[in-house]
Amino acid sequence: MRAVVVRSFGGPEALEVAEVPEPVPGPGQVRIRVAAAAVNPVDALTRSGLMTEFGELAAGSRPAYGIGWDAAGTVDAVGEGVTRFAVGDRVIGVRDRIDTALGAYAEAVVLDAGAVAAAPRGVDAAHAATLPLNGLTAWQALDLLDLPAGATLLVTGAAGAVGGYAVELAAQRGLRVVAQAGAADEELVRGMGAELFVPRGEHVGDAVRALVPGGVDGALDAALLGARTLDAVRNRGAFVAVNGGPVVPSPLRGTRVHNVWAAGDAAQLGELSALVDAGRLTPRVARTLPLEGAAEAHALLAKGGLRGRIVLVP
Structure with a gap:
């Protein structure tokens, strides 16, 4: 499958679309077929290497780092012990660990079930992806x-x-x-x-x-x-x-x-989803781009002035 990774820290050009093995959910995890992944400032901090300067990420601990925290999509596999979700469920979730080989900028992502909730019913995947982080x-x-x-x-x-x-x-x-x-x-x-x-x-x-x-x-x-x-x-x-x-x-x-620093919390995510469906919380999308547009998305993010998030749509 395709995923965006960083092998050497740097500017937006450091983002690389690579072919990687499809992840397999372990106990207590679900695999989400990603329909949309929001682009957040923390992604740019990770890509640039600033997270190593802050001490949140150890440089050189992996050959490549995954990028992206927010995902909206459909469950397509569940790990042992997961009972709250089934294949086909529309969900949102957050990857709240920085030091991982794969992030949400991918065709599929594995997340802990405790960081996943049902997606809002009344908005599309791009808007839903702006909600978790x-x-x-x-x-x-x-x-x-x-x-x-x-x-x-x-x-x-x-x-x-x-x-x-x-x-x-x-x-x-x-x-x-x-x-x-x-x-x-x-x-x-x-x-x-x-x-x-x-x-x-x-x-x-x-x-x-x-x-x-x-x-x-x-x-x-x-x-x-x-x-x-x-x-x-x-x-x-x-x-x-x-x-x-x-x-x-x-x-x-x-x-x-x-x-x-946000922590994945399924109960809170569920309440946020319900607020969106009740019209009491307003997701905003500035622009959507394909997965190959990740570098362009980071360049736009650096310019500032966005009202809402840029969202990558694999």
Whole structure:
């Protein structure tokens, strides 16, 4: 089968479509015939070798590394002990391990059943593929913040994939959302549930405190602004960086500081799927490309400005 791998770290040109053996599910695993795989920033970090610098990936531990976390498709084989899924089920899933020989950019991928759930019924595979990593990241970041209903939450990068899900989920938890995004995205993020808005380019701490005296109760930093976002949080508030790496700030003024890396969670994935089908969560696809377009997808991702995810369709 065909899969995208990286043999030598580098730019988008390092992505190679290779013929590889079809993976076989082990105990507790399922094999998914991939219909769509979302392209995420963590894929670019892996491809470039930055994950080795952060310490999350050991360089040289494999001859080739798989790329891609998000998959939507159909179960075509199940391993021993798997009872929740059967061949033919439409599913979504996330590969939450970085150091693997195969990722979701492939014609088939094997995932732990605990990281797989039924796909939303009301959207196509491309839209469904944007849900696992980004939806779980937003959900688990909100859990870490642990803010009560009525509290104020700043979401930076609110028009992005993680930020958009975070705004919708936070509003549904009863939080008052302050969204930070480009000026042209104000209507978009307010439509997602943001009550207040701060344009990108302004000093985020000053701008937020002008709207919320004393600062917000918590911040979900999807834009990775680090200390600039923390400046908008009140004393002894809460802060979560999304896959922050070296830009996680110090816990100034007694702030609870966390860094969220999503973990596969079938129950949470199932709830996210149900929210999509209920019209309460909005998957967004910027563009679809074939598997051979992986390098082009990474080049587009590097340019920025996307609203939704690029999705590879094997």
